[in-house]
Amino acid sequence: MSRILLEDLSVAIDGQQIVEQIALSVQPGEFVGLVGPNGSGKSTLLKALYRVLRPSGGRAWLDSDDIWTITAKQSAQRLAVVGQERMGEFDFTVTELVAMGRTPHKGMFDANGARDRGIIEDCLHQVGMASKAQRQFMSLSGGEKQRVLVARALAQSTPVLVLDEPTNHLDIRHQIDLLELIRHLRKTTLAALHDLNLAARYCDRIVMLHHGRVVAEGRPHEVLTQQRIEAVYEVGALVQLDADKVPSILFAPLQRAATPADRPVQMETGA
Numbered sequence: 001m002s003r004i005l006l007e008d009l010s011v012a013i014d015g016q017q018i019v020e021q022i023a024l025s026v027q028p029g030e031f032v033g034l035v036g037p038n039g040s041g042k043s044t045l046l047k048a049l050y051r052v053l054r055p056s057g058g059r060a061w062l063d064s065d066d067i068w069t070i071t072a073k074q075s076a077q078r079l080a081v082v083g084q085e086r087m088g089e090f091d092f093t094v095t096e097l098v099a100m101g102r103t104p105h106k107g108m109f110d111a112n113g114a115r116d117r118g119i120i121e122d123c124l125h126q127v128g129m130a131s132k133a134q135r136q137f138m139s140l141s142g143g144e145k146q147r148v149l150v151a152r153a154l155a156q157s158t159p160v161l162v163l164d165e166p167t168n169h170l171d172i173r174h175q176i177d178l179l180e181l182i183r184h185l186r187k188t189t190l191a192a193l194h195d196l197n198l199a200a201r202y203c204d205r206i207v208m209l210h211h212g213r214v215v216a217e218g219r220p221h222e223v224l225t226q227q228r229i230e231a232v233y234e235v236g237a238l239v240q241l242d243a244d245k246v247p248s249i250l251f252a253p254l255q256r257a258a259t260p261a262d263r264p265v266q267m268e269t270g271a
Protein backbone atom coordinates (compact mmCIF):
# COMPACT_ATOMS: atom_id res chain seq x y z
CA MET A 1 0.00 0.00 0.00
CA SER A 2 1.24 3.46 -0.86
CA ARG A 3 0.52 7.00 0.15
CA ILE A 4 0.52 10.17 -1.96
CA LEU A 5 1.57 13.41 -0.31
CA LEU A 6 1.72 16.79 -2.01
CA GLU A 7 3.56 19.44 -0.02
CA ASP A 8 3.12 23.07 -1.02
CA LEU A 9 3.07 21.99 -4.64
CA SER A 10 3.00 24.74 -7.25
CA VAL A 11 3.07 24.50 -11.03
CA ALA A 12 3.78 27.37 -13.40
CA ILE A 13 3.32 27.32 -17.16
CA ASP A 14 5.09 30.02 -19.19
CA GLY A 15 5.82 31.90 -15.98
CA GLN A 16 2.19 31.89 -14.85
CA GLN A 17 1.25 30.09 -11.64
CA ILE A 18 -1.49 27.59 -12.51
CA VAL A 19 -1.68 25.73 -9.19
CA GLU A 20 -0.27 27.18 -6.00
CA GLN A 21 0.88 25.68 -2.74
CA ILE A 22 -1.26 22.59 -2.87
CA ALA A 23 -1.22 20.46 0.26
CA LEU A 24 -2.95 17.16 -0.26
CA SER A 25 -2.64 13.57 0.88
CA VAL A 26 -4.16 10.30 -0.22
CA GLN A 27 -3.78 7.62 2.39
CA PRO A 28 -3.14 3.96 1.49
CA GLY A 29 -6.27 2.49 -0.07
CA GLU A 30 -8.12 5.79 -0.02
CA PHE A 31 -10.14 7.13 -2.97
CA VAL A 32 -9.89 10.92 -3.12
CA GLY A 33 -11.82 12.97 -5.66
CA LEU A 34 -10.34 16.17 -7.06
CA VAL A 35 -13.15 18.52 -8.08
CA GLY A 36 -13.37 22.12 -9.23
CA PRO A 37 -14.65 24.18 -12.15
CA ASN A 38 -13.10 24.14 -15.62
CA GLY A 39 -9.63 25.62 -15.54
CA SER A 40 -9.27 25.34 -11.76
CA GLY A 41 -6.06 23.33 -12.16
CA LYS A 42 -7.07 19.69 -11.68
CA SER A 43 -5.24 18.30 -14.73
CA THR A 44 -2.22 20.49 -14.08
CA LEU A 45 -1.97 19.24 -10.53
CA LEU A 46 -2.30 15.61 -11.64
CA LYS A 47 0.35 16.12 -14.34
CA ALA A 48 2.83 17.27 -11.71
CA LEU A 49 2.10 14.03 -9.89
CA TYR A 50 2.47 11.78 -12.92
CA ARG A 51 5.60 13.52 -14.13
CA VAL A 52 4.45 15.47 -17.12
CA LEU A 53 4.77 18.95 -15.60
CA ARG A 54 7.68 19.60 -13.27
CA PRO A 55 6.57 21.52 -10.18
CA SER A 56 7.83 25.09 -9.80
CA GLY A 57 7.73 24.64 -6.04
CA GLY A 58 7.00 22.09 -3.34
CA ARG A 59 7.23 18.30 -3.53
CA ALA A 60 5.14 15.32 -4.63
CA TRP A 61 5.85 12.24 -2.54
CA LEU A 62 5.05 8.63 -3.15
CA ASP A 63 5.67 7.12 0.27
CA SER A 64 9.19 8.29 1.13
CA ASP A 65 10.24 9.00 -2.48
CA ASP A 66 9.95 12.30 -4.29
CA ILE A 67 8.14 11.16 -7.42
CA TRP A 68 10.48 13.30 -9.53
CA THR A 69 13.63 11.57 -8.26
CA ILE A 70 12.76 7.96 -9.10
CA THR A 71 13.15 6.46 -12.58
CA ALA A 72 10.32 6.36 -15.09
CA LYS A 73 10.23 2.58 -14.75
CA GLN A 74 10.06 2.71 -10.97
CA SER A 75 7.30 5.27 -11.19
CA ALA A 76 5.35 3.10 -13.66
CA GLN A 77 5.65 0.12 -11.32
CA ARG A 78 4.05 2.11 -8.54
CA LEU A 79 1.68 4.58 -10.16
CA ALA A 80 -0.67 4.06 -13.12
CA VAL A 81 -2.35 6.90 -14.97
CA VAL A 82 -5.40 7.44 -17.09
CA GLY A 83 -4.78 10.92 -18.45
CA GLN A 84 -6.77 13.03 -20.86
CA GLU A 85 -4.33 12.60 -23.70
CA ARG A 86 -5.52 10.41 -26.51
CA MET A 87 -3.37 7.77 -28.20
CA GLY A 88 -1.48 8.92 -31.29
CA GLU A 89 -1.97 7.64 -34.78
CA PHE A 90 -0.52 4.22 -34.12
CA ASP A 91 -3.15 1.59 -34.10
CA PHE A 92 -3.14 -1.46 -31.85
CA THR A 93 -5.61 -4.11 -30.95
CA VAL A 94 -7.29 -3.74 -27.59
CA THR A 95 -5.21 -6.61 -26.19
CA GLU A 96 -1.95 -5.10 -27.48
CA LEU A 97 -2.78 -1.79 -25.90
CA VAL A 98 -3.66 -3.27 -22.51
CA ALA A 99 -0.52 -5.41 -22.71
CA MET A 100 1.52 -2.18 -22.66
CA GLY A 101 0.47 -1.89 -19.04
CA ARG A 102 2.70 -4.90 -18.29
CA THR A 103 5.84 -3.24 -19.73
CA PRO A 104 7.17 -1.76 -16.44
CA HIS A 105 7.30 -5.25 -14.94
CA LYS A 106 9.41 -6.79 -17.68
CA GLY A 107 12.82 -6.61 -19.29
CA MET A 108 13.17 -4.94 -22.67
CA PHE A 109 12.79 -8.07 -24.77
CA ASP A 110 10.55 -10.17 -22.53
CA ALA A 111 7.36 -11.44 -24.14
CA ASN A 112 4.13 -11.64 -22.21
CA GLY A 113 4.01 -14.82 -20.17
CA ALA A 114 0.94 -16.75 -19.07
CA ARG A 115 0.67 -14.61 -15.94
CA ASP A 116 0.74 -11.38 -17.98
CA ARG A 117 -1.89 -12.74 -20.35
CA GLY A 118 -4.08 -13.70 -17.40
CA ILE A 119 -3.79 -10.20 -15.93
CA ILE A 120 -4.59 -8.57 -19.29
CA GLU A 121 -7.67 -10.77 -19.72
CA ASP A 122 -8.78 -10.10 -16.17
CA CYS A 123 -8.43 -6.31 -16.57
CA LEU A 124 -10.44 -6.39 -19.79
CA HIS A 125 -13.16 -8.32 -17.92
CA GLN A 126 -13.13 -5.80 -15.12
CA VAL A 127 -14.01 -2.96 -17.48
CA GLY A 128 -16.42 -5.08 -19.54
CA MET A 129 -14.30 -5.07 -22.69
CA ALA A 130 -13.25 -8.73 -22.92
CA SER A 131 -15.55 -9.36 -25.88
CA LYS A 132 -13.71 -6.67 -27.90
CA ALA A 133 -10.19 -7.86 -27.11
CA GLN A 134 -9.26 -8.35 -30.78
CA ARG A 135 -10.78 -5.11 -32.07
CA GLN A 136 -8.57 -2.27 -33.27
CA PHE A 137 -8.43 0.39 -30.57
CA MET A 138 -9.07 3.18 -33.11
CA SER A 139 -12.34 1.54 -34.18
CA LEU A 140 -13.86 1.73 -30.69
CA SER A 141 -16.36 4.30 -29.47
CA GLY A 142 -15.18 7.06 -27.12
CA GLY A 143 -16.50 5.28 -24.04
CA GLU A 144 -15.05 1.94 -25.11
CA LYS A 145 -11.64 3.55 -25.65
CA GLN A 146 -11.80 5.09 -22.21
CA ARG A 147 -12.55 1.71 -20.62
CA VAL A 148 -9.62 0.13 -22.47
CA LEU A 149 -7.30 2.87 -21.18
CA VAL A 150 -8.54 2.11 -17.67
CA ALA A 151 -7.81 -1.59 -18.29
CA ARG A 152 -4.27 -0.69 -19.38
CA ALA A 153 -3.75 1.25 -16.15
CA LEU A 154 -5.11 -1.66 -14.10
CA ALA A 155 -2.81 -4.08 -15.96
CA GLN A 156 0.13 -2.12 -14.55
CA SER A 157 -0.77 -3.72 -11.19
CA THR A 158 0.28 -0.63 -9.27
CA PRO A 159 -0.75 0.29 -5.72
CA VAL A 160 -1.56 3.85 -6.88
CA LEU A 161 -3.97 5.12 -9.53
CA VAL A 162 -4.09 8.69 -10.87
CA LEU A 163 -7.12 9.32 -13.03
CA ASP A 164 -8.03 12.46 -14.95
CA GLU A 165 -11.75 12.39 -15.56
CA PRO A 166 -11.90 8.61 -15.90
CA THR A 167 -15.66 8.68 -16.51
CA ASN A 168 -15.21 10.91 -19.58
CA HIS A 169 -17.32 9.56 -22.50
CA LEU A 170 -18.94 6.87 -20.35
CA ASP A 171 -22.69 6.43 -20.17
CA ILE A 172 -24.21 6.48 -16.70
CA ARG A 173 -24.09 2.72 -16.23
CA HIS A 174 -20.42 2.54 -17.15
CA GLN A 175 -19.65 5.57 -14.99
CA ILE A 176 -21.17 3.78 -12.02
CA ASP A 177 -19.50 0.47 -12.93
CA LEU A 178 -16.11 2.17 -13.15
CA LEU A 179 -16.42 4.04 -9.87
CA GLU A 180 -17.71 0.87 -8.16
CA LEU A 181 -14.69 -0.97 -9.53
CA ILE A 182 -12.23 1.70 -8.38
CA ARG A 183 -13.76 1.77 -4.92
CA HIS A 184 -13.73 -2.01 -4.73
CA LEU A 185 -10.05 -2.24 -5.79
CA ARG A 186 -9.02 -0.20 -2.74
CA LYS A 187 -5.92 1.19 -4.42
CA THR A 188 -4.61 4.57 -3.38
CA THR A 189 -6.54 6.67 -5.90
CA LEU A 190 -6.59 10.35 -6.80
CA ALA A 191 -9.14 11.14 -9.51
CA ALA A 192 -10.30 14.39 -11.09
CA LEU A 193 -14.07 14.12 -11.38
CA HIS A 194 -16.66 16.50 -12.76
CA ASP A 195 -19.84 14.82 -11.55
CA LEU A 196 -20.21 16.01 -7.96
CA ASN A 197 -22.99 13.52 -7.22
CA LEU A 198 -20.87 10.57 -8.27
CA ALA A 199 -17.85 11.99 -6.46
CA ALA A 200 -20.00 12.33 -3.33
CA ARG A 201 -21.18 8.74 -3.55
CA TYR A 202 -17.89 7.02 -4.29
CA CYS A 203 -15.03 9.07 -2.86
CA ASP A 204 -13.80 8.72 0.70
CA ARG A 205 -12.70 12.32 0.62
CA ILE A 206 -12.97 15.27 -1.75
CA VAL A 207 -10.50 18.05 -2.45
CA MET A 208 -11.97 21.10 -4.17
CA LEU A 209 -9.82 23.42 -6.29
CA HIS A 210 -10.68 26.96 -7.32
CA HIS A 211 -8.31 29.24 -9.24
CA GLY A 212 -5.44 26.83 -8.62
CA ARG A 213 -5.81 26.58 -4.87
CA VAL A 214 -7.44 24.12 -2.50
CA VAL A 215 -10.58 25.77 -1.14
CA ALA A 216 -12.00 22.78 0.74
CA GLU A 217 -10.98 19.27 1.73
CA GLY A 218 -12.81 16.62 3.72
CA ARG A 219 -15.59 14.05 3.56
CA PRO A 220 -18.08 14.65 0.74
CA HIS A 221 -20.77 16.16 2.98
CA GLU A 222 -18.22 18.51 4.53
CA VAL A 223 -17.00 19.80 1.16
CA LEU A 224 -20.13 19.74 -1.00
CA THR A 225 -22.23 22.27 0.84
CA GLN A 226 -24.77 24.47 -0.90
CA GLN A 227 -22.88 27.61 -0.02
CA ARG A 228 -19.56 26.33 -1.32
CA ILE A 229 -20.94 24.90 -4.56
CA GLU A 230 -22.75 28.17 -5.25
CA ALA A 231 -19.64 30.24 -4.51
CA VAL A 232 -17.18 28.10 -6.46
CA TYR A 233 -19.28 26.91 -9.41
CA GLU A 234 -21.62 29.90 -9.61
CA VAL A 235 -24.70 27.73 -9.87
CA GLY A 236 -27.64 27.26 -7.56
CA ALA A 237 -27.46 24.01 -5.61
CA LEU A 238 -29.88 22.14 -3.40
CA VAL A 239 -28.00 19.63 -1.26
CA GLN A 240 -29.70 16.80 0.57
CA LEU A 241 -27.93 14.28 2.80
CA ASP A 242 -29.07 10.67 2.99
CA ALA A 243 -28.93 8.56 6.16
CA ASP A 244 -25.21 7.91 5.57
CA LYS A 245 -24.60 11.64 5.05
CA VAL A 246 -23.96 11.13 1.35
CA PRO A 247 -24.96 14.37 -0.38
CA SER A 248 -27.12 14.47 -3.47
CA ILE A 249 -27.23 17.75 -5.30
CA LEU A 250 -29.74 19.39 -7.63
CA PHE A 251 -28.38 22.23 -9.74
CA ALA A 252 -29.97 25.28 -11.34
CA PRO A 253 -28.82 28.63 -12.68
CA LEU A 254 -27.76 30.73 -9.70
CA GLN A 255 -30.23 33.57 -10.09
CA ARG A 256 -33.16 31.19 -10.61
CA ALA A 257 -32.43 29.22 -7.47
CA ALA A 258 -32.51 32.38 -5.37
CA THR A 259 -36.22 32.25 -4.68
CA PRO A 260 -38.04 29.14 -3.46
CA ALA A 261 -40.53 29.26 -6.36
CA ASP A 262 -37.67 29.07 -8.81
CA ARG A 263 -35.79 26.24 -7.19
CA PRO A 264 -35.02 23.19 -9.31
CA VAL A 265 -37.93 20.97 -10.20
CA GLN A 266 -38.72 18.51 -7.41
CA MET A 267 -37.73 14.96 -8.15
CA GLU A 268 -40.76 12.81 -8.82
CA THR A 269 -41.09 9.90 -6.41
CA GLY A 270 -43.49 7.95 -8.57
CA ALA A 271 -45.74 7.58 -5.52
Ligand SMILES: Nc1ncnc2c1ncn2[C@@H]1O[C@H](COP(=O)(O)OP(=O)(O)OP(=O)(O)O)[C@@H](O)[C@H]1O
Pocket (backbone or CB within 6 Å): 013, 014, 018, 036, 037, 038, 039, 040, 041, 042, 043, 044, 045
Ligand atom coordinates in the same frame (compact mmCIF):
# COMPACT_ATOMS: atom_id res chain seq x y z
N1 LIG B 1 0.09 24.42 -21.70
C1 LIG B 1 -0.62 25.43 -21.18
N2 LIG B 1 -0.36 26.71 -21.54
C2 LIG B 1 -1.06 27.74 -21.04
N3 LIG B 1 -2.04 27.59 -20.12
C3 LIG B 1 -2.33 26.36 -19.72
C4 LIG B 1 -1.64 25.21 -20.22
N4 LIG B 1 -2.15 24.10 -19.63
C5 LIG B 1 -3.13 24.55 -18.81
N5 LIG B 1 -3.22 25.89 -18.86
C6 LIG B 1 -4.18 26.73 -18.13
O1 LIG B 1 -4.14 26.36 -16.77
C7 LIG B 1 -5.43 26.44 -16.19
C8 LIG B 1 -5.76 25.14 -15.51
O2 LIG B 1 -5.94 24.13 -16.51
P1 LIG B 1 -6.27 22.64 -16.12
O3 LIG B 1 -6.35 21.87 -17.40
O4 LIG B 1 -5.32 22.18 -15.10
O5 LIG B 1 -7.71 22.81 -15.45
P2 LIG B 1 -8.79 21.69 -15.08
O6 LIG B 1 -9.27 22.03 -13.72
O7 LIG B 1 -8.25 20.33 -15.32
O8 LIG B 1 -9.91 22.06 -16.14
P3 LIG B 1 -11.06 21.17 -16.86
O9 LIG B 1 -12.10 20.89 -15.82
O10 LIG B 1 -11.57 22.13 -17.91
O11 LIG B 1 -10.43 19.94 -17.43
C9 LIG B 1 -6.38 26.82 -17.31
O12 LIG B 1 -6.64 28.20 -17.26
C10 LIG B 1 -5.60 26.46 -18.56
O13 LIG B 1 -5.96 27.28 -19.64
